[in-house]
Amino acid sequence: MKFKANLLLLLTAAIWGFAFVALRVGVEYIGPFTFTAIRFALGSLFLLPFIFYNNKFRNKNEAGNEARKSWQVGLLAGLILFIAVSFQQVGLKYTTAGKAAFITCLYIVLVPIMGVFLKKYITISTWFGSIFAVIGLYLLCVKEGFIISYGDFLQLIGTFFWTAHILLIDHFARRIEAFKLAFFQFMTCALLSLGSALVQETVTIRALLQAGIPILYGGIFSVGIGHTLQIIGQKYTFPSHTATILSMQTVFAAFGGYLLLGELLGLQEILGCIFMIVGMFLPQIPALAQKRYAKS
Known part of the structure; x- marks a missing residue:
């Protein structure tokens, strides 16, 4: 089951990577806040049929108790997600996209470090995997000298919230039905983003129509499917593994840019x-190795 969970997380990384495009x-x-509000609201609506279908197989008391716990955790998860996304979007105004991606995905290291404080066992291979992934991230994302800017500092703050989000989902994924948790998380993030959009941004019907395809992909695939698969996958694997696999979104983003936007990949990016x-x-x-030893 752990192997299947890792595949689900890798699929999530692929969906999120192409979502960068x-x-x-x-x-x-x-x-950006308008885009976030609409895509998370669309992701919430996408999950409603699955929630109604699952409720058919639960008694009313069980469904009611689960719904209460789901909205409580979903409210917290959505708040953390909104803060992480907000720091990422604001920070992008003051730094490059490559440095932003590198700093954001430093949760590869932060998740196992926080795991130690939470008394979780972290294997040596996990630490080495994290180090290799960080080196790869740097080669893939940072094209110029690395000087810490104001935007980088904002991205780093956001990284701590991405880390908190992964650990929160890890804690509750086995206790709460995935679709309900995802729904309340998405709605919370959508409403908070809508509030920010109304204060800071203006939008027209023409602009919404022009952004229609990215909105549909971002809402249905990146949010509705991607974030839900993250919750399901995290039920059966370790948070440190989750962080490393999800960081692969930068690789898929690079290939997505190459395939769809004509962006070239140099030797540094390939390495x-x-x-x-x-x-x-x-x-x-x-x-x-353990499986192979057991078979022999």
Whole structure:
């Protein structure tokens, strides 16, 4: 089951990676908070049929108790998600996209470090995997000298909230039904983003229509499917593994830019992708070796 969970998380990373392309196209027509509000609201609506279907197989008391716990955790998860996204979007105004991606994905290291404080066992292979992934991230994302700017500082603050989000989902994923948790999380983030959009941005019907395809992809695939698969996948794997696998979104974003936007990949970027792939597989080696030993 752990292998399937890792595949779900890798699929999530692929969906999120290609979502970078959708985001870059979408924000050319509408503001980032408007884009976030609409796509998270759309992701919430996408989940409603699944929630109603699952409720058919639960008694009313069980469904009611689960709904109460789901909205409480979903409210907190949505708040953390909104703060993380906000720091990321504001920070992008003052730094490069590559440095922003690198700093954001430093949760690869922060998650196992926080895991130590939470008394979770972190394997040596996981630490090595994290180191390889960080090196790969740097090669893939940072094209110029690394000087800490105001935007980088904002991205770093956001990284702590991405870390908190992964750990929160890890704590509750096995206790709460995934679709309900995802729904309340999405709605919270959508409403908070809508409030920010109304204060800071303006939007027209024409702009919404021009951003229609990125909004649909971002809402249905990136939010509705991607974030829900994250919750399901985290039920059966370690948070440190989750962080490493989800960081692969930068690799898929690079390939998405190459395939859809014509962006070229140089030797440095290709080496970065290789390091990240190695970093993703290193934590799996002990489990694979144990299976092979058991068969022999």
